[in-house]
Amino acid sequence: MTIASSNGSNYSQSPLISDLAEAITPRPDRNTHNGKQADLFSPKEEQMEQMMEAVRTLILGVGEDPEREGLLKTPKRAAEAMRFLTSGYNQSLEELVNGAIFDEGHNEMVLVRDINFFSLCEHHMLPFMGRAHVAYIPNQKVVGLSKLARIVEMYSRRLQVQERLTRQIAEAIQTILEPQGVAVVMEATHMCMVMRGVQKPGSWTVTSAMVGVFQEEHKTREELFNLIRHQATFI
Numbered sequence: 001m002t003i004a005s006s007n008g009s010n011y012s013q014s015p016l017i018s019d020l021a022e023a024i025t026p027r028p029d030r031n032t033h034n035g036k037q038a039d040l041f042s043p044k045e046e047q048m049e050q051m052m053e054a055v056r057t058l059i060l061g062v063g064e065d066p067e068r069e070g071l072l073k074t075p076k077r078a079a080e081a082m083r084f085l086t087s088g089y090n091q092s093l094e095e096l097v098n099g100a101i102f103d104e105g106h107n108e109m110v111l112v113r114d115i116n117f118f119s120l121c122e123h124h125m126l127p128f129m130g131r132a133h134v135a136y137i138p139n140q141k142v143v144g145l146s147k148l149a150r151i152v153e154m155y156s157r158r159l160q161v162q163e164r165l166t167r168q169i170a171e172a173i174q175t176i177l178e179p180q181g182v183a184v185v186m187e188a189t190h191m192c193m194v195m196r197g198v199q200k201p202g203s204w205t206v207t208s209a210m211v212g213v214f215q216e217e218h219k220t221r222e223e224l225f226n227l228i229r230h231q232a233t234f235i
């Protein structure tokens with residue numbers, strides 16, 4: 001059995017080479033200069049301009065003045081922040097794993113507990129955050145431990161619902177390792193339930209996704225939940 005604990009999110013992200021840019025229809029007025037097609041903006045720059053414009057509209061919408069000194073750079077800052085918070089769209093599982101799969105002949109449970117994550121709920125685009133616990137029972141092959149945290153990071157940095165996020169992490173591990181089983185448990189607090197709406201600070205949502213032996217065997221699930229509950233005293 002292997003247990004690792006992680007505080008997650010301090011590694012750098014992949015460069016932002018945007019797939020999203022392609023999904024946004026180019027604005028002909030921006031691409032035409034003196035009747036000719038001019039490459040004045042790369043898709044990424046154009047997308048950034050559009051996001052900044054949207055933030056200016058929001059600032060106006062709340063009754064503020066986007067020309068006020070303190071708000072002048074806010075559209076740029078907010079657009080860059082949003083890009084970072086959704087940077088998981090620009091990563092792929094293959095790139096992220098980077099071949100770090102090892103044939104160790106290890107067949108006991110591996111658990112990385114307490115992986116911090118931050119995501120955005122797709123309904124309100126407000127943060128939800130908490131801890132992910134990721135376990136699998138190998139079928140000979142193991143993956144580099146940090147890659148489990150990176151998978152959590154990649155799917156978290158998107159517009160999400162917690163249930164889908166939990167399932168996508170489990171499916172990704174199933175895809176890369178074909179293990180005997182995968183379990184993902186996520187505990188999160190949603191700002192859309194805390195700062196607005198029903199306003200319930202202190203509420204935690206727990207979701208799980210169980211695959212293979214974790215789904216089939218009660219004993220294996222029980223072992224997992226004991227390990228998640230167990231407080232580490234050795235660090």
Ligand SMILES: Nc1nc2c(ncn2[C@@H]2O[C@H](COP(=O)(O)OP(=O)(O)OP(=O)(O)O)[C@@H](O)[C@H]2O)c(=O)[nH]1
Pocket residue numbers: 121122123160161162163190192193196197198
């Ligand atoms: N299942 C699920 N629901 C979520 C998640 N994040 C936010 N929600 C919920 O999405 C629902 C959206 O409900 P709506 O009635 O369309 O929106 P709303 O009027 O803003 O809802 P309230 O939050 O109740 O004020 C709310 O119940 C949120 O709590 C999530 O990760 N999973």
Ligand SMILES: [Zn+2]
Pocket residue numbers: 121122123124125126190192193
């Ligand atoms: Zn929400």
